[in-house]
Amino acid sequence: MDPVAGTAGTAGTAGTAGTDIRSRRRAQTRAEILDAAWRLGAQDGIAGLSLRELAREVGMQAPSLYTYFDNKAAIYDEMFAAGFQELDAALHDLDDLDVDGDPVEVIAGAIEVFIAFCRDSVPRYQLLFTRAVPDWEPSPEAYAVSVRSLDRMAQQLSELGIERPEHLDLLTALTTGMAAQQLANDPDGDRWQRLSRAAAEMFIAHVRS
Template sequence: MPAEVKSPRARYREQTRAEIKAAALQQVAEGGATALALTRIAKEMGLSGPALYRYFAGRDDLLNELIRDAYDDLAQAIVRVGTSTVGTPRTALHALADACLDWATAEPHRYLLIQGTPVPGYAAPPDTLERARAALGPFLTVFAAGDPVDAYRPTVDEMAVWLRQDGAVADWVAAHTDRPAHEAAAATALAGAVVAWSQLHGTVSLAVSGQYEGMGHRPRTLLTGQMDALADGFRLT
């Protein structure tokens, strides 16, 4: 099917929106999300305030787009590694964790947009949940091969209940593991992915926000040890 041919007006609108987002990201990089000011962006671009609002309804609308883009880029970085990694589940786990750390340290201001609340009172749009799950999906594949030690059994049991209660989560897990929700491997995969995501973002968030500076270690060294310990906890080969 031939690609849709966009009108000059549509192309101009897309280009202008992209330029607005680029200017917004520059502001965020320089001063954090609270520094985002649409009036300043309009002035820099030679637009009037009302003209800019034809492209974004307000600050939160612009933030929504920046957050969606950040989630999509992070997911692409992780999925790209997940689909190209060969070897054992343990090797794949390390590759996925490294991909997240690499992206976050290269794009710290964008990473911080998707962790926590970027500005007081802001609520992310509901569709960011699906974007976050896209980034987490490859971890499900890794842990589907796991055999958790006793310490992780309570978490696996709780994930099994979640799978029975939430059809959307069950479908998401099945799509990445080829295992129906009632099988133990599905709950194991979900438990491993959630624990990995928790440990990963704990370390990455502290690294990106500069909390490890002066502590005498590299975040990647810490992350490698955490992922190895987690792989041991799920008996990944």
């Protein structure tokens, strides 16, 4: 009943970082629910997620989910924010190459990683980068997470000398377009992913011209 190693959380608040035994258990159940949501999203598309199914997947009845999340939109919100944090992590590894890397190598790596990230979880791709879920859009808080993530990407590019907005816009169109084509038209192959280097060469040549 007492805090084990409390830092800030008050027992019983809605935070996910509580250290109280109860809140730890609660956080774990929430994580299980979100895991199950990704799993179901991979089966029926993220837009097809139903709370009944989700509850069954974690072995409870649908109304019990409301103990852990305010509503369905809150579940999407948490998944959305978590997805961008995973994108940050995936792109963070590229930082090692930034220092003395050829821009072509860095951009090629970034495109490659981005497409791989999208392929790694189709429902995550749908939730983060398409408007696949009707009647839902990220809450301001969740949206802020995505903005920060994209800002960091722009920051990394500016360190390569790519700073003109037109260039950034071209690159985002190219990269997201390649990912979209890959998932839509060759989900099990690498028809667009293997063009990452060619795309990077094309783009850098344009920036330098």
